[in-house]
Amino acid sequence: MDTLLLTMIATFVAEIGDRTQLLVALLVVRTARPGPIFAGFAAATVVNCTLSVLVGSFFASVISGHALMMFQALALAFAAIAMLWPRLALDRLDGWRMAPFWLALLGCLVLEFGDKSQFLVIAGAARADLPWIAGLGGAIGIAAATLPAVAFARRIEGWAPLKWLRFAGGIGFAAAAVVIGVGAL
Template sequence: MDALMAALVLGAICQAGDKTPWLAAILADRFRSPALVIAAAGVALAGNYALGVVAASWITPLLTPEARQLLLALALVLAGLSTTLRSRTPDRLSGWRLGAVATSVLGLAIMIVGDRMQFIVLGLAARSELPWLAAVGGTLGALSVVAPAAVIGERRWLALPQPAIRIASALVLVVTGVIAGLNAVRLL
């Protein structure tokens, strides 16, 4: 159960400083259907975080419990450091002529592949007895940020203090990662 709650909180923190909600806001404005974009984001997030769980199932038998904790710590620190980077405007996918559903699902899925939360889901799943809960929690946590972005639209999303949000997210992730790493090597 700890994987569910940890992933839920970390999913929200990671998405707060990411481009996925921004793209969701762009697509919701373009297609005038926030509900469709939110559903598409749910599919894209769940699919990508499920890939993190699959990867964890492959590597978990190879790792000691301490190594699993260090993997999570590394994922958290790297996520925090990458959050400090300035976000460029995501591709608006204006040339895509696949329709609202396909453009939203595929565009968001492509953006999410390899994102910081996918690596954190891998780390959480590797140390959990119920690894699939990491994907569920990550999806719900990420949707808790993506959904409001889609509802309020791009203009109001960008009106939020984005640099402060990224810095706060980065601090939480790095501090949590350092503490997890120190616990893994029994220094804390």
């Protein structure tokens, strides 16, 4: 249960103001079809979290306990840096001509591959007795953070507190990285 909650909360915080969240909001506004957009996003999230669980399971089989703790600290540090770093411009996918489901699926897969949430799920799966629980927690956290982007798509981009929420999340991830990193040493 700890793995589920920790991964869910970590990925939820990591996705606040993330490019994936903003892409989903943009696609909902552009297509006026939130159902297929959210379904495509959800499918991309399941694929991403499944891949993360497989990688995390592999790491668990080849790395010892303290090294896994250090890997988790590095994943948290990466999340902190990504949240504190200025957000890159979002590709609006204007040239992509396809059905809304496929547009969201492929766009989100591209954005999520190598993203901070993926590393958080990998680290959670590597340290868990049941790695799929980390994947489930990650998928729930990512979806929970993105649902408001679907519901409030027209207003999310200009929402000023996103900057401060990202800053607070980055500081929280940095503090957790230091605590876990010191514990691994």
